[in-house]
Amino acid sequence: MDRLSTCVIGIDLGGTYIKGAALDLTGQILSEGKIATEVAQGQERVLNNVAGLIADLCKMSGGRSLAGVGLGVPGALDFKEGRIIESPNFPGWDNFPIRSQVEKAVGVPVVIENDASAAAMGERWVGAAQNLDNFLLITLGTGVGGGLVLDGRLWSGETGKAGEVGHMKITPDGPPCGCGSTGCLEVYASSTALVRMAQEEWRRVEGNAAAPAAWITSSGLADAAEQHHPIAEAVFRKMAYYLGIGIANVANLLDIHHFILSGGVSNAFHLFEKPLRQEAARHAFGMTPEEALKRIIIRRALLGESAGMIGAGHLVHLAAKNNGK
Numbered sequence: 001m002d003r004l005s006t007c008v009i010g011i012d013l014g015g016t017y018i019k020g021a022a023l024d025l026t027g028q029i030l031s032e033g034k035i036a037t038e039v040a041q042g043q044e045r046v047l048n049n050v051a052g053l054i055a056d057l058c059k060m061s062g063g064r065s066l067a068g069v070g071l072g073v074p075g076a077l078d079f080k081e082g083r084i085i086e087s088p089n090f091p092g093w094d095n096f097p098i099r100s101q102v103e104k105a106v107g108v109p110v111v112i113e114n115d116a117s118a119a120a121m122g123e124r125w126v127g128a129a130q131n132l133d134n135f136l137l138i139t140l141g142t143g144v145g146g147g148l149v150l151d152g153r154l155w156s157g158e159t160g161k162a163g164e165v166g167h168m169k170i171t172p173d174g175p176p177c178g179c180g181s182t183g184c185l186e187v188y189a190s191s192t193a194l195v196r197m198a199q200e201e202w203r204r205v206e207g208n209a210a211a212p213a214a215w216i217t218s219s220g221l222a223d224a225a226e227q228h229h230p231i232a233e234a235v236f237r238k239m240a241y242y243l244g245i246g247i248a249n250v251a252n253l254l255d256i257h258h259f260i261l262s263g264g265v266s267n268a269f270h271l272f273e274k275p276l277r278q279e280a281a282r283h284a285f286g287m288t289p290e291e292a293l294k295r296i297i298i299r300r301a302l303l304g305e306s307a308g309m310i311g312a313g314h315l316v317h318l319a320a321k322n323n324g325k
Ligand SMILES: [Zn+2]
Pocket: 166, 167, 177, 178, 179, 180, 181, 182, 184, 186
């Protein structure tokens, strides 16, 4: 690879939007863009949209030649065959050979990765996890996902589903989860969960009167907690309680001590950081709570919604390195 005159493109293929960036070797963004995915219009339309965005990003990146494309895809993937095994955001795409189809459309090598795993690598490259060889990125959005890095490499698992911390069981008989099970971390730590818990807590404390209209979003709820509304504050404490248990479980299983929080709910990190750290420390194995408070590091991600596309681009560099290029 002639490294100075080339670029890579990272694509974050979401169910609603396709985000992409052309990047140089240092992680500098040369150009970026975002277009609608149009899943409902079918596979060909989505592929055309991906290829069109890549062509536009190339044009805007100052005449550099494209070395490869990294594609972050939500769901379970078959890395050997380059297929989507199953993705809730792309119904009807089971077994779709996404890697070869995009390669055919753009004419350069394509690397695929789970979107949360790609985001973890983005944070490791130029974000909050630089120099960390072992950490879990936890995405707190409408759902809860994760990307796991062990010994400096992504741990994808046998079918790309590793790091799905959102479906770790926290309370076996807890509320139903979108995955079909009950009591998963996701039903306590997602934005959806915060809104639900706020309604529950409001009814418990205030009876039948409706909760404030702004509490229909987690950011509205965060605003109320910011102003020390006792019910809103209690909801964030409850969320921290369960997320702390989840983090301690991961720390105890893997002996890793760094956790990076991203996604919309992480914007309210200052509202739940203290109880979260205390709860994680309380359940940590083999350390006193005082030691655990110092050793278990929980911090916010730095790259926001750009982490996935940046990490996907970086995976092209890493794949080239592994191939000895
Ligand atoms: Zn679940």
